[in-house]
Amino acid sequence: MPVHAPDFPPQFKWINTKHNLSLANFKGHPILLDFWTYCCINCVHILHDLKKIEEEFCPKGLVVLGVHCAKFSHEKDYENIKDACHRLNIQHPVIVDEEMQLWKKFAVRAWPTFILIDSDGMIAFSASGENKYDILKEHIINLLHNKNLPEIKLCEWENIEDKLNFRYPTKAVATKINNTVHYFVSDTYNNRIVQLNSEGKFISSFGEGILLSPQGCCVWKSELIVCDSEHHRLIAFDLEGKPQRKYRVIAGKGDKGVFESRSEYVAKLAPLNSPTDVCLWGNDLAITCTGSHQIVLFVAKDESILHIAGSGREDIVDGPASFAALAQPSGITAISDTVLAFTDSETSSIRLVVKNWNESGKTMIVSLVGEGLFDFGFCDGLGAEARLQHPLSCAWSSVSNNLYIVDSYNNALRIYSVDKDYLGTVHLSEKLNEPSGISWFDGHLIISDTNCHRIIVIDETKITQKDNIDSLDVIPIENIYSGPFGHISDVPKYMLTQDIV
The missing domain is CATH 3.40.30.10 (Glutaredoxin)
Structure with a gap:
């Protein structure tokens, strides 16, 4: 009835x-x-x-x-x-x-x-x-059928046309070009990559008309690798070049799918499903496929994609990587050539991919923090008792041997000590608003403060861990990059309400 x-x-x-x-x-x-x-x-x-x-x-x-x-x-x-x-x-x-x-x-x-x-x-x-x-x-x-109804126009939504500033950036990375630091930012809403110099000044933007919702990125050899998330593919751009960069599709056929256990594809035919982040792992690239709850590997020597973790079922289940259950893996970072750390956002967890577990030759998934799909909060402590809320990215520091996490829905920067199995909080001098990306470069943390439309840079040496890891000083922000960016010729005159960097 x-x-x-x-x-x-x-x-x-x-x-x-x-x-x-x-x-x-x-x-x-x-x-x-x-x-x-x-x-x-x-x-x-x-x-x-x-x-x-x-x-x-x-x-x-x-x-x-x-x-x-x-x-x-x-x-x-x-x-x-x-x-x-x-x-x-x-x-x-x-x-x-x-x-x-x-x-x-x-x-x-x-x-x-x-x-x-x-x-x-x-x-x-x-x-x-x-x-x-x-x-x-x-x-x-x-x-x-058989109805002649008028359209009801309801929406008061206004399209955000703002090419002068970042709009919801989700990831930023740094590298040196000719011995000078350069930043590359996934300006996600504007469907482009923005390049800044070491002082945060605009150099160029590229990727418009190619990318749709670009997210995670990393530097690999002489290229910037970008997760072209809504096109379900991985794009490689030349690090240098104006105004548009040479680029190539290195993985993804453009249609989302689910990987069978241990399956292998020619890279350009692989069914990547909302790739969200990518990192260098040995000579290859590890990729989180958020849409299929899986992690795959781009194998450089034969340009293939290899499934390494996640059955496709959304849950938190550890064990052999191919059969483990993940839940929207998002950020990923390499701890060593045999260990990856990733944030599993829907289970509010931090997890590891470990090759050759106990010299068994098996690849295993191990959870450090997090218990279930509906277990979340904001609590420091040992891994078993600590809580996060939908963390979206993580970065490993090879200097301090700590894992940094943007705890996105708690608007916080967290720090996990592998040696102590302890999750703490880094208290910053600026409030974050749904940060979704973090990377580490040359002793600095680079955070994408997404809903504040800015990139912030922190000197890691300022983060001093005391005997009680909960007692951290308030850490100053070294730099904030938020625009405006662009060339005057790039935008209509009516939008020029302030000076252009």
């Missing part, structure tokens, strides 16, 4: 619209609800299909609304959700589902979930997960 759709609580906040909405606003129109949360890679993947549905059916009277149902406590904050909607280019109204009340009323069980409401206000169809475009399209066509 059809069920009448419950209405939206009038006190709930909305994003992308100036007025609170109710089902009565859309009487006679079919409605598509998208239940999502912004930490979820599957929720991000379906936005492409949702955009196609909006473009095809909203002019015919369909109404598309998002329902944000937070998993993590950080995701409950209205401003954080608003930032996520802008960062992800969501152009329909989104209601903030406080304490998951709508989730419960609509009997939702997973992220993402679609619910179709017919023109009489009855629930007509529901489906969860990715790859639902065809079935949704079929049901929407049936709901719109």
